[in-house]
Amino acid sequence: MRGIKFPFGYKFENGEVHIVEEEAEIVRRIFEDRINGVTSPKIGAALYVEEIPYFSDSLVKAEGKVMTILRNERYFGADGLPPVITEETYQQARSKMRKKRDDKAAEEHRLIKKMSFCEICGTHMGHNYSGSGVPRWCCATKGCVNRVPVITEDMYKNAISTVLNSVVKNPKVLNVKATLTEYEPNESIKAHENKITEMLERKPVDAEKVTAEIFALATEQYDCCTFDMIPYITAELKVTAKRSEPSDTVNTELLQQIADRIVVGADKKISVIFKNGRKITYKESDTDEP
Known part of the structure; x- marks a missing residue:
């Protein structure tokens, strides 16, 4: 067992793994707080402020350590370690974490659907599933050229996030011609x-x-x-974009703050129209600069 690194709350002594009760109490507190709805950042922040040594390096590291603890099955006895919590407690905390992810995904879907329109007929874009269960986007109006769905969920979200990232990296792309x-x-x-x-x-x-x-x-x-208020609106949008960071997923907060709507053209090209009227179209061949 020598050389093996044990999780916070355990120690190896006299040839056996033992629970460090003082640390185990903190582990139990973390799981109980998460079950009661306290988020990982808030739990980490509290432990950091209390200057508990294991969590005192920085706020960011404290949050990361809390997340690591909440994901570690060894605390309920996996790998033969003495249990600090019950498996039921572990699953309850994990369920809270999964629910948060599911809620976030549902919120993201509602926002994108609310902002998405067919550029041809002006109808909201619909969301359905192929026969094989693949989620995809298409116009909700029968007879519209965009009715035939060829845009998958991944394609759609990738296009939106790529456009947003291009604005974050270079806010000047939001500039439009306008007279004050x-x-x-x-x-x-x-x-x-x-x-x-x-x-x-x-x-x-x-x-x-x-x-x-x-x-x-x-x-x-x-x-x-x-x-003309457009120059003022553009300036505000650029400041908001500068405050953001590129994201691998759709930054819904940024999308709400700077975009007016998402449109799909007859060629199935996806564009984001910003609140100053600037339209940026996703180009698959050049993902860094739509």
């Missing part, structure tokens, strides 16, 4: 300007009346200005 402000004076404004000029030419100048007319003119001029 346009001013087009009408005939009323020109007449008003002439009136003020005439008032200023009269001597003596009635400063109070001229000032009132200037303010009235400014109001008219403002009404003739067209303000």
